Amino acid sequence: xxxxxxxxxxxxxxxxxxxxxxxxxxxxxxxxxxxxxxxxxxxxxxxxxxxxxxxxxxxxxxxxxxxxxxxxxxxxxxxxxxxxxxxxxxxxxxxxxxxxxxxxxxxxxxxxxxxxxxxxxxxxxxxxxxxxxxxxxxxxxxxxxxxxxxxxxxxxxxxxxx
Amino acid sequence: xxxxxxxxxxxxxxxxxxxxxxxxxxxxxxxxxxxxxxxxxxxxxxxxxxxxxxxxxxxxxxxxxxxxxxxxxxxxxxxxxxxxxxxxxxxxxxxxxxxxxxxxxxxxxxxxxxxxxxxxx
Numbered sequence: 001x002x003x004x005x006x007x008x009x010x011x012x013x014x015x016x017x018x019x020x021x022x023x024x025x026x027x028x029x030x031x032x033x034x035x036x037x038x039x040x041x042x043x044x045x046x047x048x049x050x051x052x053x054x055x056x057x058x059x060x061x062x063x064x065x066x067x068x069x070x071x072x073x074x075x076x077x078x079x080x081x082x083x084x085x086x087x088x089x090x091x092x093x094x095x096x097x098x099x100x101x102x103x104x105x106x107x108x109x110x111x112x113x114x115x116x117x118x119x120x121x122x123x124x125x126x127x128x129x130x131x132x133x134x135x136x137x138x139x140x141x142x143x144x145x146x147x148x149x150x151x152x153x154x155x156x157x158x159x160x161x162x
Numbered sequence: 163x164x165x166x167x168x169x170x171x172x173x174x175x176x177x178x179x180x181x182x183x184x185x186x187x188x189x190x191x192x193x194x195x196x197x198x199x200x201x202x203x204x205x206x207x208x209x210x211x212x213x214x215x216x217x218x219x220x221x222x223x224x225x226x227x228x229x230x231x232x233x234x235x236x237x238x239x240x241x242x243x244x245x246x247x248x249x250x251x252x253x254x255x256x257x258x259x260x261x262x263x264x265x266x267x268x269x270x271x272x273x274x275x276x277x278x279x280x281x282x283x
Contacts, residue, residue, distance in 0.1 A: 019267045072175065086175035093173065093218065094266050097245020101265075104248035112246065114172055114220050 001131045005052060005151045006030065008102035009095065010135045013058075013147050016094045017139060021071050025145070028136035036125040036132045036150040041065070042080075043118045044092030045125070050110030052103070054130050054151035058092045064143025071142065080119075089115040095147070125150075164190040165281050168208060170201035170224065171216040171243070176266070180214055180243070183270045184277065198222030202230045205238065212281045214273075215260065217244040217251065225251075225258050232259035241280045243268070 010027060017025045040059030048054055060068070062080065068091065069084035070077045077084050096112045103110055132150040139145055167189050169180045181191045193208045195201035199222040201215060213231070217224040224242060231238045242255045247265035255263055264276050 016267055073178075083174055083178065086173050090173045090175045090266075094245040097218070097247070097266065100246055101248040104250065109248075109250065112218055114218050 001032075001133055001150065001152060003030075003133065004106070005103070005108075006133050006135060006149055008099045008106070009056060009147055009149050010137075012098035012102055013095045013135070013137055013145070016091065016098055017137070017145070020091065020094065021068065021139065021142060023140045023142060025137040025139050028138065028144075031134040031136070033132045033134060033148070035129070036148055038123050038146070038148060039121055040146060041119060041121055042088060043123055044089050045116045045118060046092055046096040047113035048096070048100070048110050048151055049113065051108045051154055052110050052151045053154050054149075055125060056092075056096055056099070056150070057125070057132075057148040058095065059146040059148065060088075061143055064139070064145070067142045068139070068145075085117050089117045164188055165211040166190050166192040166208070167277065168193045168195065168201065168204055168210040168213045170195035170198065170204075170213060170219070170227065172196050172219040173216075176216065176243075180273065183273050187274045189277065198224055198227030198230075201227045202234070205231045206234060209235075211239065212277060213238065213240040214243045214264075214277070215240050217242060217246050217255070225254050225260075228255060228258040228260050239280050241276055243273075 038059040041062040042065040044058040069087040072087040092115045130150045132148045135147040137145045177194045193204040197219045215224040241262040242260045243264045245266040
């Protein structure tokens with residue numbers, strides 16, 4: 001897991017949050033985890049395929065998710081319904097999409113899969129044995145958003161170049 | 163008469179946002195597709211004046227849907243609205259037949275301006 005993959009996601013997350021939520025996120029200290037793991041209640045998972053492959057997970061607490069969804073929809077939401085879930089998933093999709101554009105500028109071509117929303121705590125995603133780098137972002141009064149990036153260069157199987 | 167727009171996006175939130183912006187600016191959203199396949203089917207049945215099309219969608223992606231719609235109607239007016247704004251993606255969409263490209267997140271004024279251009283072109 002190269003640290004160079006982190007910067008585009010952090011930059012995209014900051015840009016998208018600024019534009020969508022009107023708040024400038026404050027970036028916390030980068031952390032490493034041996035695997036993709038989240039203890040947050042609401043998680044958006046986006047698959048990345050291309051020159052780099054893996055998963056990116058955006059984790060946030062239930063109350064932060066509701067506050068963000070309310071800000072995105074433009075009305076106070078008290079129940080995490082389908083519209084709130086869709087808004088949160090779209091936030092992950094926009095960050096991932098913008099990150100893919102920034103990666104492309106570095107010559108790393110990749111595509112993203114539609115976001116999946118996972119609710120529940122202590123989620124460990126063990127389909128990939130790739131360490132994860134974690135960027136915590138503070139979103140002012142809205143709460144915090146944790147960006148977990150677990151990517152690796154595309155593996156060439158059987159010694160064949162793709 | 164209001165111009166009739168078809169909105170294709172897998173995210174309920176994005177369809178609701180685009181619909182609110184468009185209907186608030188004098189357009190009529192005649193249909194909402196949740197994937198590329200639905201967009202092709204709804205295009206045929208609704209014959210809208212313009213289409214906003216996401217790229218990353220399940221079942222059929224937006225670029226494939228644009229190509230299919232252009233096979234059916236070479237004059238179709240379709241604009242991509244996607245979070246994937248890299249040059250390759252824009253080129254693929256334009257080659258498939260899309261007339262314009264709007265990157266998410268967007269400002270409502272940009273949506274209105276681009277959809278106005280799309281249907282006026």
